[in-house]
């Protein structure tokens with residue numbers, strides 16, 4: 611839709627020109643996704659907050675030795691999932707630190723007590739329990755994954771995700787957001803995205819805005835995501851998430867991106883990405899919803915009536931009814947969807963393992979959830 615030089619120029623396009631581009635983005639959303647925005651009713655399960663990486667913006671991560679460092683027990687996981695089920699949630703978002711067992715004895719010991727040697731093994735067990743004991747559907751956000759890890763997770767989850775964040779290697783330098791983060795090396799993130807495509811996993815990714823990247827690096831990141839989608843068709847959604855500065859982190863004093871920056875980036879994403887890719891922005895990290903809708907988003911992501919956003923614990927979820935009203939004031943409806951998007955739901959396709967396809971078949975027949983076909 612946009613050439614590379616048009617994409618670069620969008621950053622500083624004069625307001626009249628930008629308004630036209632923004633109208634194009636909104637129009638493109640209307641054409642491909644209609645006048646209904648979606649969200650997923652979820653519970654957030656932070657299976658472990660120990661992590662071998664040290665992202666400069668992250669408060670989720672806890673070092674062993676800190677009283678807050680932990681691995682959730684199976685009973686704790688199932689209690690929150692059951693509570694979600696009681697309140698009508700359909701997604702379990704497993705979001706966790708990356709491979710802490712490779713760095714910390716405490717993580718290895720905690721896993722050994724649970725009968726496992728790796729966090730991914732334990733995650734697979736818990737996904738299976740969710741499927742066996744509840745009606746919820748696991749979405750796995752566990753960072754970089756190997757071929758075998760993806761192959762083993764696919765039959766126990768409906769979709770997986772990992773933010774590319776940014777393709778820039780510059781951010782790995784000392785003093786930058788991804789210093790000392792082996793799992794944030796861009797080629798490792800890109801390999802995970804590529805492997806997910808090869809395995810036919812409906813995949814969520816995205817970019818993190820305002821962590822020291824340039825506009826050109828955002829353009830390159832979105833173009834890389836789009837190219838992977840062109841090869842494999844697996845990118846179901848792209849999240850454009852604004853960095854929030856947290857006290858106590860290396861980036862506590864780093865400026866947060868402003869609304870104009872977010873809006874321009876959303877327009878960029880809508881115009882660069884294939885229109886069948888859902889464009890999501892989280893509603894708890896910005897309250898001016900109309901600006902996001904005007905920039906062409908079609909989805910608000912996961913919202914929980916049960917759990918906080920453990921990544922941004924100080925940012926409360928909007929009430930779903932309040933979000934519905936705000937969305938309606940912009941002229942759009944709000945509908946619930948599943949963690950996997952409609953176009954992957956056709957049974958007997960390469961995107962769903964057989965037991966998952968059977969489960970989804972049953973759920974969608976009962977519920978008739980957000981099943982508008984797109985893309």
Ligand SMILES: O=c1nc2n(C[C@H](O)[C@H](O)[C@H](O)CO)c3cc(O)ccc3cc-2c(=O)[nH]1
Pocket residue numbers: 650652654701703749750751770771772773814815847849910911912913919920921922948949950
């Ligand atoms: O509550 C959150 N949900 C996050 N989600 C979940 C998201 O909101 C949706 O629930 C799922 O993507 C399902 O569509 C992510 C999912 C991913 O695959 C990758 C990254 C994220 C990031 C967040 C996040 O920071 N907070």
Ligand SMILES: C[C@H]1O[C@@H](n2cnc3c(N)ncnc32)[C@H](O)[C@@H]1O
Pocket residue numbers: 667668669705772773775818851852853854855856921922
């Ligand atoms: C789940 C996703 O949340 C993002 N993430 C981690 N820390 C922050 C923060 N301070 N602000 C915004 N997003 C963050 C990362 O990109 C991670 O992949």
Ligand code: SF4
Pocket residue numbers: 661662663664665668669670671706707708753793
């Ligand atoms: S953002 Fe993810 S990878 Fe980075 S420190 Fe936090 S938990 Fe680890």
